[in-house]
Amino acid sequence: MNHFFRRRSSICTSWLFNGATKETCVRPIRRSLCQSPEAWSWKSMDGMVRSPANYVPLSPVSFLERAAKVYGDRTSVVYGSAEFTWKQTHLRCVKLASALTRLGVSTGDVIAILAPNIPAMQELHFAVPMAGAVICALNTRHDSSMISILLRHSEAKIIFVDHQLLHIAQGAFDLIAKDELKPPLLVFIRDPNASASVPNDTHEYETLLAGGDAGYKARRPRTEWDPISVNYTSGTTSRPKGVVYNHRGAYLNALATLSVHGMSSMPVYLWTVPMFHCNGWCLIWGLAAVGGTNICLRRVSPREIFDTLAAKAVTNMGGAPTVLNMIVNSPDRRPLSRKVEIMTGGSPPPPSILERIEELGFRVSHLYGLTETYGPATTCLWRPEWDSLPREEQYRIRARQGVEHYALEEVDVRDSVTMESVPADGATMGEIMLRGNTVMSGYLKDVKATEEAFAGGWFRSGDLGVKHDDGYIEVKDRLKDVVISGGENISTVEVETVLYRHPAILEAAVVGRPDDHWGQTPCAFVKLKEGFEVSREEIIEFCRERLPHYMAPKTVIFEDIPKTSTGKIQKFILREKAKALSPSSSS
């Protein structure tokens, strides 16, 4: 073996000294060592040892262990008057993990949590995997019926419930009991900033944690592939699906999201993205890697956001385009005294909103991804040469979904049937597909859906997009949302982008309305800004001036736009409404 090492090291360095290129120097020596280059490279690696010294399954739990050492006295989390350092957070997580094992939690058990963005959410994201279990953070906007379905589906053993959501959990328990099934064990989370009495015969979070063993040795995953969380999709287009994440993917995506967002050391992060959404786009784990401070808010409103940005010297935050829209249109908005990086994604951000949020002093980074890709998967990486473009053009570019981040192998736009890559012409539509280590392990208990999602060796997003000549992708629509009028695909995102440019429009969503002649025509649902008035005809004319006529809405309906808790417009509801109108008969 030593012989191989010596020979190899001479191969590696000799080309540096004799002026030869690496290629010309290495090839002849390779041939002398063995017959094929493949065999050579394999043989030269003989005798390597995988040991704890050089191989540890990647897990974001290690971020917390390091944070306790490196950032021990720095603030880990702030929520009202409650505040912990990273040393304290680590100790609390160790004790909580120990308490979980004492409750009988074993490797692979699912532990659910129903809570807003509070410190317990952060702690459970570490404590649950430290007990070898799998965290399932549930959407706080679900009703009892949906929660009961998800608890049954995930077979959660324990559920931690915030005091304000107790009635939802209890309703779910009643439904489970009706079917003579055993509901999970409930642990009640009291708010440190409010008083609430603990229901009888129920475990209480702080008491449970206090009883844990501070010397508990955290369980580590046996392999990187071990599950760390199960996240249900937003349910925008269908019933939520249980997406399983593994330790390796969570580790990688946490780091990639930090880097995309420019968070390298001790950022102060304001939580406006729900922590239950893709584990807070993996940043619950990521912030521990960089010793960040988590600023938690129970409720998100523009006033609270602006007060907190100033009071806590926030450096970074995230939010769906709906949150950005809420900020730029709020009477409480004010220019920032220092730059705040804001990461947006979850639905297509209209360029006009990106522009307006930056006018207030935010700097936006745009991300695209799905629950299935641990949240962020691509980013509209900014190129300095774009700085000199006209402003409108800059924001049009910034609204593109961009390129894969460094932890994902590849993103592409392909024909769903032939799997051929579409030409990079900015016009040919195909399905956005992704592959790499930050794509889910699969759907929980749904082999068929998993196989379908991965058919052809790529994860199929169900989003339609184009690829520009610089390789940047742009989402045009969801497959389910695209309007087909007279055989032409109409990107509802493009029509909405134009609608958002109208000064009177606060929110807009476009769906297909059945039409006797064209099959479908675009139907716009519009919510106006307070104090503004505009007629349907004016809106249609506004669009016709800026779009090919077939793309302009033929119908405009003024009303509130229904959204999911992750800020996505529930187009299936609007589609039903458009369908209920008598078919239009434009020819």
Ligand SMILES: Nc1ncnc2c1ncn2[C@@H]1O[C@H](COP(=O)(O)OP(=O)(O)OP(=O)(O)O)[C@@H](O)[C@H]1O
């Ligand atoms: N930056 C973005 N631009 C455009 N669309 C985005 C962006 N980020 C996310 N999306 C949309 O959000 C989708 C992913 O959403 P998520 O995984 O939260 O659940 P969902 O797809 O809404 O739920 P369900 O699958 O249950 O309907 C993407 O497929 C895409 O349509």
